[in-house]
Amino acid sequence: xxxxxxxxxxxxxxxYLGLLDPLWSARHPAGRVTAVLPEGPAAxxxxxxxxxxxxxxxxxxxxxVGVEIDGVRHWRTYSITSxxxxxxxxxxxxxxxxxxxxxxxxxxxxxxxxxxxPAQGEFVLPRPLPDRLLFVTAGSGITPVMGMxxxxxxxxxxxxxxLLLHSAPRPEECLFxxxxxxxxxxxxxxxxxxxxxxxxxxxxPDRIAALCPDWRRRDAWVCGPSGLxxxxxxxxxxxxxxxxxxxxxxxxxxLPPRGSGAVGVPVLFGRSGVEAAAGPSVPLLDVGETAGVxxxxxxxxxxxxxxxxxxAEGNVRDLRTGQVHGGxxxxxxxxxxxxxxxxxxxx
Amino acid sequence: xxxxxxxxxxxxxxxxxxxxxEELGRELDRLRAEVVAARGADDARYIRTVIAVxxxxxxxxxxxxxxxxxxxxxxxxxxxxxVAKTLENMELGHNILHGQWDWLADPxxxxxxxxWDFVSPADAWKRTHNHLHHTYTNVxxxxxxxxxxxxxxxxxxxxxxxHALQPLYTALLAPVFEWGIALYDLEAxxxxxxxxxxxxxxxxxxxxxxxxxxQGAKDYVLFPLLAGPSALPCLLGTLTANxxxxxxxxxxxxxxxxxxxxxxxxxxxxxxxxxxxxxERQIQGSANIEGGPLLHVLAGNLSHQIEHHIYPDxxxxxxxxxxxxxxxxxxxxxxxxxxxxxxxxYASMWGRVLRHALPSHVxxxxxxxxxxxxxxxxxxxxxxxx
Numbered sequence: 001x002x003x004x005x006x007x008x009x010x011x012x013x014x015x016y017l018g019l020l021d022p023l024w025s026a027r028h029p030a031g032r033v034t035a036v037l038p039e040g041p042a043a044x045x046x047x048x049x050x051x052x053x054x055x056x057x058x059x060x061x062x063x064x065v066g067v068e069i070d071g072v073r074h075w076r077t078y079s080i081t082s083x084x085x086x087x088x089x090x091x092x093x094x095x096x097x098x099x100x101x102x103x104x105x106x107x108x109x110x111x112x113x114x115x116x117x118p119a120q121g122e123f124v125l126p127r128p129l130p131d132r133l134l135f136v137t138a139g140s141g142i143t144p145v146m147g148m149x150x151x152x153x154x155x156x157x158x159x160x161x162x163l164l165l166h167s168a169p170r171p172e173e174c175l176f177x178x179x180x181x182x183x184x185x186x187x188x189x190x191x192x193x194x195x196x197x198x199x200x201x202x203x204x205p206d207r208i209a210a211l212c213p214d215w216r217r218r219d220a221w222v223c224g225p226s227g228l229x230x231x232x233x234x235x236x237x238x239x240x241x242x243x244x245x246x247x248x249x250x251x252x253x254x255l256p257p258r259g260s261g262a263v264g265v266p267v268l269f270g271r272s273g274v275e276a277a278a279g280p281s282v283p284l285l286d287v288g289e290t291a292g293v294x295x296x297x298x299x300x301x302x303x304x305x306x307x308x309x310x311x312a313e314g315n316v317r318d319l320r321t322g323q324v325h326g327g328x329x330x331x332x333x334x335x336x337x338x339x340x341x342x343x344x345x346x347x
Numbered sequence: 348x349x350x351x352x353x354x355x356x357x358x359x360x361x362x363x364x365x366x367x368x369e370e371l372g373r374e375l376d377r378l379r380a381e382v383v384a385a386r387g388a389d390d391a392r393y394i395r396t397v398i399a400v401x402x403x404x405x406x407x408x409x410x411x412x413x414x415x416x417x418x419x420x421x422x423x424x425x426x427x428x429x430v431a432k433t434l435e436n437m438e439l440g441h442n443i444l445h446g447q448w449d450w451l452a453d454p455x456x457x458x459x460x461x462x463w464d465f466v467s468p469a470d471a472w473k474r475t476h477n478h479l480h481h482t483y484t485n486v487x488x489x490x491x492x493x494x495x496x497x498x499x500x501x502x503x504x505x506x507x508x509x510h511a512l513q514p515l516y517t518a519l520l521a522p523v524f525e526w527g528i529a530l531y532d533l534e535a536x537x538x539x540x541x542x543x544x545x546x547x548x549x550x551x552x553x554x555x556x557x558x559x560x561x562q563g564a565k566d567y568v569l570f571p572l573l574a575g576p577s578a579l580p581c582l583l584g585t586l587t588a589n590x591x592x593x594x595x596x597x598x599x600x601x602x603x604x605x606x607x608x609x610x611x612x613x614x615x616x617x618x619x620x621x622x623x624x625x626x627e628r629q630i631q632g633s634a635n636i637e638g639g640p641l642l643h644v645l646a647g648n649l650s651h652q653i654e655h656h657i658y659p660d661x662x663x664x665x666x667x668x669x670x671x672x673x674x675x676x677x678x679x680x681x682x683x684x685x686x687x688x689x690x691x692x693y694a695s696m697w698g699r700v701l702r703h704a705l706p707s708h709v710x711x712x713x714x715x716x717x718x719x720x721x722x723x724x725x726x727x728x729x730x731x732x733x
């Protein structure tokens with residue numbers, strides 16, 4: 001391929017292959033949806049056949065997916081719900097008012113091509129397996145754990161005792177309820193305890209301790225809303241067993257609250273580690289330069305796109321139009337966009 | 348116009364004229380917002396189609412040149428490759444590097460990731476073109492594209508004896524235009540004036556050299572070698588295609604800024620320039636070429652140079668539909684809208700090259716430069732390259 005790339009320079013051979021079939025491109029990996037399986041009224045599992053650029057996944061990892069809607073590619077990350085041995089599947093819950101998730105659940109058909117990022121994340125099973133496992137999940141926090149449970153179910157050797165504590169608002173909103181029941185009945189190593197928060201209340205550290213008395217001696221994986229994660233982190237830290245706990249946050253850790261004397265909202269420059277306060281009408285380019293970050297820049301009036309920087313977290317406001325936009329991975333023009341709230345730039 | 352030219356250096360007082368300029372700015376902003384809101388799947392399909400056609404032409408052209416001992420294959424291969432290289436530079440490279448397609452959020456078609464089949468690396472070009480040229484369009488001493496540091500295109504530029512030869516080197520530049528741009532993007536003039544460090548220059552020069560080696564090896568060594576007995580015709584066909592692309596790019600770009608009626612500006616113009624005044628300068632500093640859809644797509648829609656300069660980041664396929672509306676707005680605000688068929692713009696551009704080869708105070712000097720601000724024309728020595 002390297003030799004051939006001299007013939008296609010400045011493009012890569014992939015750019016030609018990808019025109020014939022998007023799955024042949026390794027430079028811009030893609031996958032074709034082969035099945036859309038409904039999971040209740042507002043969720044679906046998409047089975048994906050990845051193309052050449054796919055390097056496999058580990059159960060529990062997440063997958064960046066590029067979906068084209070009205071010409072625009074939207075990037076989202078979803079946990080992989082399949083076992084490491086199978087084709088990757090993602091289980092998507094349609095968020096009301098959302099743009100991408102309803103499209104994936106209700107308007108995606110087999111044959112649709114999705115761009116794929118590499119599978120990422122350290123929320124995975126260790127090798128060798130620990131003596132005892134505990135999974136604590138809430139809502140769609142079950143998705144990465146489902147991939148791990150399916151992997152354990154297919155494990156050739158003995159599987160250590162595993163307890164799943166999962167909470168959902170109501171039984172009908174509990175993803176994988178039937179499959180979990182079957183799995184629990186068929187396998188000796190798995191115990192499942194479901195909590196319905198509308199009637200039973202939330203999973204708290206006290207409740208977790210009551211349901212799993214030996215929680216301190218288990219390797220634990222917790223995934224769900226940040227309230228659950230923060231409570232778990234405090235609890236495991238208090239017991240001196242923080243190293244046994246693995247957390248998966250669907251969003252980055254919330255930024256530190258706004259300081260009393262600071263003007264504006266906090267902006268974190270992730271790569272340089274600099275934090276600055278940004279006024280609502282100050283271009284991010286100025287914010288960064290004032291804080292001493294080396295910023296790419298150009299015309300400073302939104303023309304040349306020399307100042308593009310990847311947004312890691314948060315939203316920005318276009319100072320020309322007032323429109324608020326943003327999302328992880330979006331390239332933004334720092335010279336004409338201001339912070340619309342706490343945000344992280346990948347600079 | 349001499350009668351309405353603002354006093355140099357003075358900021359214009361708030362007048363009904365200034366209000367009108369700002370109203371023009373708001374009207375053009377609204378037109379821009381309308382296009383931004385309407386961008387969608389059709390536009391995405393357009394750019395992907397151009398990409399597919401370009402790569403198809405390139406592959407077909409290379410294949411035909413591989414057997415170009417057979418004369419019809421030589422003709423077809425050379426023509427296909429010339430079309431592919433033209434599309435690649437103009438409608439794809441130029442426009443994608445402007446960020447016109449960044450809104451697709453497709454990393455494969457994005458100003459930060461795109462690299463083009465041109466000697467100058469994309470990064471170097473984005474700086475001199477997107478930043479310097481598009482910000483300081485036609486401001487003498489700031490816009491290095493105004494004469495590309497070697498040509499004198501305005502009476503505001505001081506005359507030097509070497510300008511007497513500029514008709515000759517303008518003609519010589521056309522067939523090797525991409526090499527001219529690559530040298531120009533290195534900004535050697537900025538190094539001698541102390542605006543760019545020698546270290547930065549060497550870094551840029553080595554990036555350009557690497558790019559040049561790669562592009563040159565592909566066109567003039569590897570494909571001819573693969574063509575075996577057809578090596579020589581293959582090499583000549585590729586050389587012809589590159590030359591044709593260079594001459595065409597030179598033509599389109601020179602016709603976009605240098606026909607006789609296009610204005611130039613002095614640096615004072617930039618002091619406190621408002622959005623409306625910026626739009627006015629872009630309109631008065633650009634010229635369109637009239638023609639059919641094929642001409643527009645092969646020109647990378649830079650035949651709509653006026654629309655491109657007021658909206659450099661809107662998708663190029665939108666310019667044709669915007670043009671009549673921009674023209675109507677210009678008419679309403681009494682702004683010139685310089686446009687004409689290719690042959691006329693080309694002749695006019697050459698008229699300007701010839702005219703400014705001689706010092707302005709010599710006889711027929713700048714009689715046709717109706718739009719140039721005269722206050723400095725009489726003392727050209729005072730306006731020097733910054």
